[in-house]
Amino acid sequence: QSALTQPASVSGSPGQSITISCTGTSSDVGGYNFVSWYQHHPGKAPKLMIYDVSARPSGVSNRFSGSKSGNTASLTISGLQAEDEADYYCSSYTTGNILGVFGGGTRLTVL
Amino acid sequence: QVQLRESGPGLVKPSETLSLSCSVSGYSITSGYYWGWIRQPPGKGLEWIGSFYHSGNTYYNPSLKSRVTMSVDTSKNHFSLKLTSVTAADTALYYCVRFVPEETVCDYWGQGTLVTVSS
Numbered sequence: 706q707s708a709l710t711q712p713a714s715v716s717g718s719p720g721q722s723i724t725i726s727c728t729g730t731s732s733d734v735g736g737y738n739f740v741s742w743y744q745h746h747p748g749k750a751p752k753l754m755i756y757d758v759s760a761r762p763s764g765v766s767n768r769f770s771g772s773k774s775g776n777t778a779s780l781t782i783s784g785l786q787a788e789d790e791a792d793y794y795c796s797s798y799t800t801g802n803i804l805g806v807f808g809g810g811t812r813l814t815v816l
Numbered sequence: 817q818v819q820l821r822e823s824g825p826g827l828v829k830p831s832e833t834l835s836l837s838c839s840v841s842g843y844s845i846t847s848g849y850y851w852g853w854i855r856q857p858p859g860k861g862l863e864w865i866g867s868f869y870h871s872g873n874t875y876y877n878p879s880l881k882s883r884v885t886m887s888v889d890t891s892k893n894h895f896s897l898k899l900t901s902v903t904a905a906d907t908a909l910y911y912c913v914r915f916v917p918e919e920t921v922c923d924y925w926g927q928g929t930l931v932t933v934s935s
Contacts, residue, residue: 739920750820750927751911756919794862798920804852804875805920807862 708806709734709795716814722783725811727795728776733806735776739798742771742780745810746791754793755780782813790815818842820912820926828906828933834899838912838926839892846870846890850915853886853897854922855908863908865897867915875917902933 710728717723727734727742734740742755753762755771758778768783778797782789795808824836838851845851852867852875866876868886876884880899888895899906909930913922 741919741921743922743925748927750925751922752925753921753923756921756923762923796862796920796922803917803920804864804867804877804915807864809861 708799709797709808711793711795711808711811713809714812714814716816717782717785718816719785719787721785722781723785723813725780725782725793725795725813727778727780727797727808729778729797729799729806730776733797733799734773734778736800737798738773739805740771740773740778741796742769743794743796744789744791745794751794785815787815789813818914818924820914820924822910822912822926822929824910824929824931826930826932828902828931829935830903830933831901834897834902834906834931834933836897836910836912836929836931837894838896839894840914841893843914844890845888845893845895850875850917851888851895852913852915852922854911854913854925856911856928857905857908865899865910867913867917868895904933907931907933 743751745751759771850867853865868874883900885898909928911928912926914924
């Protein structure tokens, strides 16, 4: 069982927006602004999409955005595209563990 | 562009030692950042194994610490993982990563290598 809770799957149609949640506790997501999100296409290297809750690395589309409210972080993808179909994982710093913890992952299906 | 690539045997026998290497290109390991290993058992989530700085500071997953050795070969710009006394529970996709501890972020990943523990 992963430390952070994500929905197993979400889906959306091209052009729509979807949001993936990542729920933790006050010892991780709620207590620090060190939440990151990764996109993983099977067989490829995972890719950092969001860090520090809402910052985007250079080269990542502005269709991807991150936010946090209380103990829940969220990744929103707007203007869904077929290429967004992938697994998404969240991660957060957690008290006393600089390596942090991961969510269980969410499979995004673009219908 | 920073690239990481894992290599090593895909099959290891129970009780033996799993050994993997990670070759880094596009960035020198000694120029900064931490480096490390993450794994994903089939059907399960991501799990940290550990991370290190080239000059010696190291962080471990406490549940694996007693079985893990991480080392670096700066002349070849690659680093290695050894996991001893493996069992079927160590079957996983193993990733090497570049890690930024100040922000708990892995900004570059390898594509992973599957290691199966079986006799």
